[in-house]
Amino acid sequence: MAINSIQFQKGLSMSEFIVRYGREGQCEAAFIQARWPNGFCCPRCQARTASQFRRGGLLTWQCGHCPHQTSLISGTMMEHSRLPFTKWFLAIYLITQSKTNIAALTLRRQLGISWRAAWLLKHKIMEAMRQREATKPLQGDVRIDDAYLGGELTGGRAGRGSDNKVPFVAALEVHNGKPMRVRFDPVKNFSFAALKPWASIALAPDCTVTSDGLLGFEVVERLGFAHRVVIAPKGKAGTEIEPFRWLNVVLGNLKTALSGTHHAFNFRKYAGRYLAESQYRFNRRFDLAA
Incomplete structure (x- = not known):
């Protein structure tokens, strides 16, 4: 069997990571470079001159043009964190x-x-x-399907109407028959009204969309996208036909990863984040080291 070059890529080993980012000063320097690659820029007035000092151990800049002070982590996901x-x-x-x-x-x-x-x-x-x-919208050849996150609650409604199920659109960008990029976007339901804002954000103007004929997906035609409908047979055979095979593989891997890692989480509240985590990694799998 041929070796999958993506799966067998070197990536960034733990030992290499420790060498690069094992000390606080190394991480701080890397974060400064990532945030201001061309030098400090005041978030208030965009001036580039500033004095630099530490407050409580945290590197801080005071703009030379206005009195605004900016710490290294202000305005980032690290803001208010006390972790090193x-x-x-x-x-x-x-x-x-x-x-x-x-x-x-x-x-x-x-x-x-x-x-x-x-x-x-x-x-x-x-x-x-x-x-x-x-x-980041998908481009070119895009395959879409309706999917759900979460299972049925004991004593609750069954099937798609379950109170514990969160609907989301799974969309896969395909190049030369190979999966490239994916989007997992939670939606309120699969009505025209709910899917219209999704399509406007998730699909690039020139893409061609393939769906299984779900009524709500007709919204892509109304928005001017090219739309191809392929009616899949019921059961397992429907997951293996060419237009949707890779999409179903990706969905299967997603659900296996979530169920195998998390015993439970609030599907309604946090579905977007957990789906984005898998999406983020999948879309960057060609260069793990970066």
Whole structure:
């Protein structure tokens, strides 16, 4: 069997990570470079001259044009956090390098912090992933399907009407028959009204959409997208036909990763973050080291 070059890529080893980011000063310097690659820029007036000092150990700038003061972490997901940069960097490394998902309890053990701190840390990182992915529409050949996150509650409504199920649109960008990028977007339901804002954000203007004929997906035609309908047979055979095979593989991997990592979480409240975490990693799988 041929070796999958994506799965067998070198990535960034733990030992290499420690060499690069094992000390607080290294992480601080990397964060400064990432935030201001062309030098400090005042967030209030965009001036580039500033004096630099430390307040409570935190690097802070005072603009030379206006009196505004900006700490290194203000306006970022690290704002108000008391954790050192080394903990943040290690958490980001563990979450992004994992093939599946990593639970807050595991982060707690790996980082040596409280469960509450680990939970907040993970959710801040997932929210940053969600915001990052939200602005990147899919292009070209796009396959879409309706999907649900969560199972049925004992004694509750069954099927798609279950109170514990969160609907989301799974969309896959395909190049030459191979999956490239994916989007998992929670929606209120699969009506025209609910899918219209999704399509406007998730799909680039020139893409061609393939769906299984779900009535709500006709909204893509109303918005001017090219739309191809392929009616899939029922059962397992419907998941293996060419237009939807890769999409169903990706969905299967997503649900396996979530159920195998998390015993329970609030689907209604946090579905977008957990879906974005898997989406973020999938879309960057070609260069794990970065």
